[in-house]
Amino acid sequence: MDVIVLGGGLMGTASAFFLARRGARVTLIERRGIGTGATVASFGNIRRTGRYLPQLPLAHRARALWGQAADLLGRDVEFRATGHIRLIYDDKALSDMRAFADAARPWGLNLDELEPAEIQRRFPGLGPGAIAASFSPEDGSGNPRLIAPAFAEAAQKLGVRVIAQTSVGTISRTSGGFSVEADAGLIEAEALLNCAGAWGGRIAAQFDEPVPIEVLGPQMGVTEPLPHRILPVVGVWSSAAKDNVYFRQVERGNIVFGGGAPHVPVALDPGYAQTDPVTTPIQMRALIRLLPALRDVAVIRTWSGCEGYLQDMLPVMGASATTPGLFHAFGFCGHGFQLGPGVGDAMAELIITGRCETPLEGFRINRFAA
Numbered sequence: 001m002d003v004i005v006l007g008g009g010l011m012g013t014a015s016a017f018f019l020a021r022r023g024a025r026v027t028l029i030e031r032r033g034i035g036t037g038a039t040v041a042s043f044g045n046i047r048r049t050g051r052y053l054p055q056l057p058l059a060h061r062a063r064a065l066w067g068q069a070a071d072l073l074g075r076d077v078e079f080r081a082t083g084h085i086r087l088i089y090d091d092k093a094l095s096d097m098r099a100f101a102d103a104a105r106p107w108g109l110n111l112d113e114l115e116p117a118e119i120q121r122r123f124p125g126l127g128p129g130a131i132a133a134s135f136s137p138e139d140g141s142g143n144p145r146l147i148a149p150a151f152a153e154a155a156q157k158l159g160v161r162v163i164a165q166t167s168v169g170t171i172s173r174t175s176g177g178f179s180v181e182a183d184a185g186l187i188e189a190e191a192l193l194n195c196a197g198a199w200g201g202r203i204a205a206q207f208d209e210p211v212p213i214e215v216l217g218p219q220m221g222v223t224e225p226l227p228h229r230i231l232p233v234v235g236v237w238s239s240a241a242k243d244n245v246y247f248r249q250v251e252r253g254n255i256v257f258g259g260g261a262p263h264v265p266v267a268l269d270p271g272y273a274q275t276d277p278v279t280t281p282i283q284m285r286a287l288i289r290l291l292p293a294l295r296d297v298a299v300i301r302t303w304s305g306c307e308g309y310l311q312d313m314l315p316v317m318g319a320s321a322t323t324p325g326l327f328h329a330f331g332f333c334g335h336g337f338q339l340g341p342g343v344g345d346a347m348a349e350l351i352i353t354g355r356c357e358t359p360l361e362g363f364r365i366n367r368f369a370a
């Protein structure tokens with residue numbers, strides 16, 4: 001089978017790789033650089049805690065593949081299963097965490113509950129004043145700069161034709177499938193997979209399936225390097241948006257952080273998200289509660305990224321409801337980094353076999369039609 005994958009972010013590159021492993025002849029078309037959309041901007045959290053429960057089968061599939069990524073891709077993409085801790089500061093958050101943990105257990109996610117003394121013993125300096133924490137030992141982080149280029153390179157080794165930095169013209173339905181105008185000429189295939197991220201709604205609309213998608217930029221930042229002490233990814237259980245910050249310390253010592261402030265609207269053209277200088281001190285105030293050692297640390301860079309958020313905060317994945325041979329995987333609502341390898345594998349399975357062992361029904365594109 002010939003497949004065109006539109007979009008060379010994590011979803012498109014992973015899909016191209018897994019499609020090629022299943023024997024498809026794939027052309028991956030990315031109009032800018034590979035992995036330069038939302039993927040490179042990601043915080044890099046490989047987190048299952050707090051996820052929408054019916055998404056956990058896909059998240060587990062993804063987590064298993066993150067564990068195999070170095071072998072599959074032939075290079076270290078800095079996936080580290082350091083664990084994911086979420087600190088708890090009040091009784092309401094504690095009961096929310098316990099309710100989630102109970103509900104998630106039958107879905108195959110086991111969270112440990114840590115007492116304050118255990119938090120201090122295992123993670124010195126973290127969360128003074130916290131009354132408890134959840135800990136997900138198998139989660140962690142990966143490097144958002146490395147993952148899409150690694151998938152693209154591995155896909156190329158399997159024969160995928162990768163076309164990047166190209167203008168993309170008309171996308172048409174033809175008698176044999178689809179054609180896409182690119183600088184390299186007209187590319188044709190039986191199947192088309194829309195992995196165009198925040199821009200995916202535009203492609204879907206061309207095939208008469210518009211979706212309510214909002215384009216927003218979550219703001220991140222990074223500090224100067226500090227001695228490397230904090231292993232897990234750190235977050236908070238709180239219903240107050242301003243407290244909901246998260247951070248991780250990369251191996252060279254810098255603290256990467258995000259959350260705690262509203263996302264900023266992004267114009268799809270050109271699709272470059274701006275940062276707001278007001279956001280950083282808001283984030284730092286909340287972060288100091290989690291790690292007081294951050295009080296006198298300099299922030300050296302801030303950034304954001306162009307991400308698509310569907311009205312119900314779930315992605316669009318699956319076959320088109322209007323056009324045979326067209327498939328979608330876009331709009332990952334700020335949580336697609338963890339899912340990426342699983343999305344690629346699941347979409348490849350669906351396209352090649354017509355079925356997917358991981359339930360995707362809840363992500364179908366026509367769920368908004370009613």
Ligand SMILES: Cc1cc2nc3c(=O)[nH]c(=O)nc-3n(C[C@H](O)[C@H](O)[C@H](O)COP(=O)(O)OP(=O)(O)OC[C@H]3O[C@@H](n4cnc5c(N)ncnc54)[C@H](O)[C@@H]3O)c2cc1C
Pocket residue numbers: 006007008009010011012029030031032033034035036037038039040041042043044045046047168195196197198199200217218219220303304305306307329330331332333334335336337338339
């Ligand atoms: C700041 C930030 C932090 C995040 N942090 C996390 C996190 O910690 N954990 C987590 O799980 N998720 C996180 N996310 C979400 C995650 O990064 C995204 O969900 C994921 O990377 C989306 O991948 P994608 O391939 O769908 O989109 P993208 O990476 O945006 O790729 C889409 C690509 O399609 C290309 N394109 C668009 N239109 C066309 C066209 N017509 N033809 C060809 N190419 C086209 C674009 O140029 C782009 O490269 C974060 C997102 C942001 C923005």
